[in-house]
Amino acid sequence: MPYLSVNSWALRRHLGPLRWSVWDAKTQQIVVREDPQPETTHLLDLPRELAARGYQAVDICHFHFPTTDRQYLQQLKEACTRHDIRFHTLLVDYGDISSADEVRVKADVAFIRSWIDIAAEAGAERIRIVAGESPAEDQEALDRSIEQLKNLYDYAKPKGVQVITENFRPLALTAANCLRLIQSGESDIGLITDFGNFKHHGERKYDELAAILPFSESVHAHALYDDNGHPNADEFRKCLDLLPASGFNGAIALVYGGPGDMWKGLDRMQAVVEAYL
DSSP states (O other): OOEEEEEGGGGTTTBOOEEEEEEETTTTEEEEEEEOOOBSSOGGGHHHHHHHTTOOEEEEEGGGOSOOOHHHHHHHHHHHHHTTOEEEEEEOOOOOTTOSOHHHHHHHHHHHHHHHHHHHHHTOSEEEOOOOSSOTTOHHHHHHHHHHHHHHHHHHGGGTOEEEEESOSGGGOSHHHHHHHHHSSSOOOEEEEETTTTGGGGGGHHHHHHHHGGGOSEEEEOOOBOTTSOBOHHHHHHHHTHHHHHTOOSEEEEOOOSSSOHHHHHHHHHHHHGGGO
């Protein structure tokens, strides 16, 4: 049975500074650029807050970690265990493993491996790796991404962390590419389906979603919003209605992207999603 989760991006105006990882082409290094945000909820307190609001799981973006020292990661793991919140996926929001730039790929793969280590320490069940920034029609880039995902899968598996990717960023913005990414080779690569990431397909968006949902371990449940942050319930349900037909049985992670208080926005989405749990 599907169960309720939340993506920490949906709380980005509550969890403190966003620590973006960026490739600096001049220095050929990964740098961190901080985007100040209010911290009304501490990450270590998030599992307790989610449990009180009826959630069963959480996805946490890598840029929401204020530190990655071992003691902090253990505290986060213990908080999730104490409040019966599954740390479903650690979302690595940086990296272009499809690039032909060998220097960048080497640096990005090392960066992702370090986050696999962090995921294992913090008790994350999965790690989401971006397939790449290359255009969707670039088949050579797709092949490079498949090869790197396999290598990262082999690195993560002994650590008890499942590698997954998502219909996210240019290379994975077609259903056909998503299916190739997870079905090529012998690696058991998982998939997240994000309702909002096929919008460029227009009305074909729903066919594209339907094609990949049977292979998805979770969904990132985006909605469309009005100026007051209220979801377009009819369009949201049109996406959610695809879940039963696909046999989907994973985490429905809410992603609120509208204005105003993000907790209230999530509450409005949760009211719609409850019928699908």
